[in-house]
Amino acid sequence: MTNVNIPSSPDSNTELAFPFPSLGGEDLQAYNTLVSTLYRCLHDNSGFQPFFDAFKHHFKALQGGILGLSSNPQRMIYGWTFGYPEGFEEWYINSDLPERDEALTRYRQLPPRQFDSFLRGDTSRTILDILGPESRAWAEQVGMGDSAGMLVTQENGDSVVFMANRHKEFGPYTDNELLQMNLLAPHIENAVALHLKLYKTRSDNENLATALNHVKKPLIVFNALGNVAQANDAAHALMENSRSMSINDSGRLQSTDRQMTRKLQDAITTCIVLSHKGILSPQTVFTSRGQEPIAVCLTPLIADSAENNGVLAELFSFDPSLEPDQERLQTLFHCTPTEAAVAALLAQGLSASDVAERKQISIHTARQHIKSLLAKNGYRKQTELVSMLVRALA
Numbered sequence: 001m002t003n004v005n006i007p008s009s010p011d012s013n014t015e016l017a018f019p020f021p022s023l024g025g026e027d028l029q030a031y032n033t034l035v036s037t038l039y040r041c042l043h044d045n046s047g048f049q050p051f052f053d054a055f056k057h058h059f060k061a062l063q064g065g066i067l068g069l070s071s072n073p074q075r076m077i078y079g080w081t082f083g084y085p086e087g088f089e090e091w092y093i094n095s096d097l098p099e100r101d102e103a104l105t106r107y108r109q110l111p112p113r114q115f116d117s118f119l120r121g122d123t124s125r126t127i128l129d130i131l132g133p134e135s136r137a138w139a140e141q142v143g144m145g146d147s148a149g150m151l152v153t154q155e156n157g158d159s160v161v162f163m164a165n166r167h168k169e170f171g172p173y174t175d176n177e178l179l180q181m182n183l184l185a186p187h188i189e190n191a192v193a194l195h196l197k198l199y200k201t202r203s204d205n206e207n208l209a210t211a212l213n214h215v216k217k218p219l220i221v222f223n224a225l226g227n228v229a230q231a232n233d234a235a236h237a238l239m240e241n242s243r244s245m246s247i248n249d250s251g252r253l254q255s256t257d258r259q260m261t262r263k264l265q266d267a268i269t270t271c272i273v274l275s276h277k278g279i280l281s282p283q284t285v286f287t288s289r290g291q292e293p294i295a296v297c298l299t300p301l302i303a304d305s306a307e308n309n310g311v312l313a314e315l316f317s318f319d320p321s322l323e324p325d326q327e328r329l330q331t332l333f334h335c336t337p338t339e340a341a342v343a344a345l346l347a348q349g350l351s352a353s354d355v356a357e358r359k360q361i362s363i364h365t366a367r368q369h370i371k372s373l374l375a376k377n378g379y380r381k382q383t384e385l386v387s388m389l390v391r392a393l394a
Contacts, residue, residue: 030058031180038184038191047276047306048195052082055164059177062144064164066192068225069108070265071157073099077226077265078272083165089273090281094266102135107149108159113189115181117148119172126168139165146172150185152192156250160196162188195307196225218315220253221301224275226268227251229310238315242292245315253296253313255287267298268311275300275309282387286349293318295349295390316390318348324393332392334376342369346382347389 038051048066055061063083070077076098081089098104103118110116118127127146128136138144145168152160166173173181212219212232218239220231228251231239239245248254253268254261267283274281283298294317301310324344326337333343345355356366370382379385 027176027180031183034058034180034184035187038187042191042194048080048191049082051191052080056082059164059173059181060166060170061164062142062167064147064149064162066152066160066162066188067104069098069104069159069161071159073262074101074104074108075099075262075265075269077158077269078224079269080276081273090270093270093273097134100132100134102131103147103149103163103165104161107161107163108151108154110149110151112151112153113182113185115148115150115178115185117146117173117178119146121172121175121178123171127172143167143169145170148173148178148181150181150188152189160192162192220313220315222253222268222272222311222313224272224307224309226265226272226311228253235313235315238294238317242294242317244287244292245294257287260285260287264296267296268313271298271300271311272309275302275311276306278302281381281384283383284349284386284390293320293349295347297387297390299387314391318393320348324348329389329392333373333389335373339369339373342366343373343385343389344393346370346386347393352382 034051034054037054038048041048041051052065061083063081065079065081067079067081068077069075076093079089084092092098106116106118118130119125127139127144131139142165144165147163147165149161149163152162154160212221212230213234215232216234218232218235218237220235221229223229228247231247239247244256246254246256253264255264263285264287267285270283280300280302282300285296285298287294287296294315297314297316299312299314301312303309324347326340326344329335329340329343330337333340335343341359342355345358350358352366352370353363355361355369356363359366370385374380374382374385377385377388379388
């Protein structure tokens with residue numbers, strides 16, 4: 001079998017060079033299968049999941065994915081993932097960990113199309129010897145043995161990274177496995193570029209705009225990259241009047257408050273990840289507690305084709321001088337007057353601790369009222385309850 005030669009990239013880092021053994025037999029067959037599976041992902045409705053399944057099986061990967069990252073700060077803005085426990089992505093996106101994630105930082109600093117791993121085949125040490133305390137705690141918890149990744153693309157400060165963690169049971173990634181990954185690298189780059197292009201071109205934005213303007217309440221639709229696909233006239237009017245929110249030149253929803261912009265982006269990204277998993281769990285962000293607070297209710301949109309997934313945002317403004325209609329809440333949410341009072345505060349963006357302080361009750365009592373509201377109305381998460389409360393009172 002003929003050896004496969006890889007031409008060196010003009011910007012290759014010699015410190016990252018690996019010995020390139022021959023690729024043949026079962027390895028070559030597996031490589032061809034991975035390539036064909038990767039490009040088939042562009043034609044079906046499963047996103048990158050078939051490729052992830054094949055990659056996970058061949059390389060004995062534990063978890064990973066293709067992640068879109070912003071810079072300054074480093075945040076996850078969209079992505080396709082595999083192998084993580086339920087709820088992990090949502091927790092991760094809304095935490096500060098992406099800013100300090102050593103693997104993401106390492107991979108986005110690589111030359112494009114160049115895989116690297118933490119251990120580089122060294123069996124004399126473990127990844128725990130390399131990671132800092134925070135990353136080490138997570139790696140130890142899941143039994144991580146090694147991690148490999150590559151920079152797929154980088155543009156205007158944003159990056160796309162592919163990463164794959166591995167369980168310690170299978171040892172570090174070998175030179176031969178890194179060879180195969182590097183052979184895959186340009187195909188991963190091509191497939192991701194084509195996939196992102198599909199996201200941007202397959203949605204009929206003109207028809208979408210016409211449809212949205214038939215609805216008089218403020219609505220914004222985001223594509224699967226977290227960019228605004230369309231905002232109807234009512235949404236533009238609300239943002240202009242409030243002057244607290246706008247759509248920037250990059251097509252992203254932003255607030256005049258930097259921290260609030262981050263919360264909005266994290267919630268949108270959470271919904272995008274949930275849409276890829278077929279989960280319709282909503283998120284609600286309250287952009288202001290000033291003179292004219294605005295609640296942004298976000299719902300994942302799941303289409304027949306994964307590239308058409310997205311997020312629907314409903315914008316609700318509130319007059320803080322008006323008391324919430326607690327009788328309406330009791331009727332709609334089958335709750336007691338005390339629970340309705342708690343529900344009214346939740347609909348204004350208050351947390352359980354805020355409710356406890358406002359009502360002068362213990363945090364335990366506040367949480368019990370919230371649990372009762374969830375149970376009576378069939379909701380699993382507080383975010384689902386808050387979303388419905390906002391819609392009920394708007």
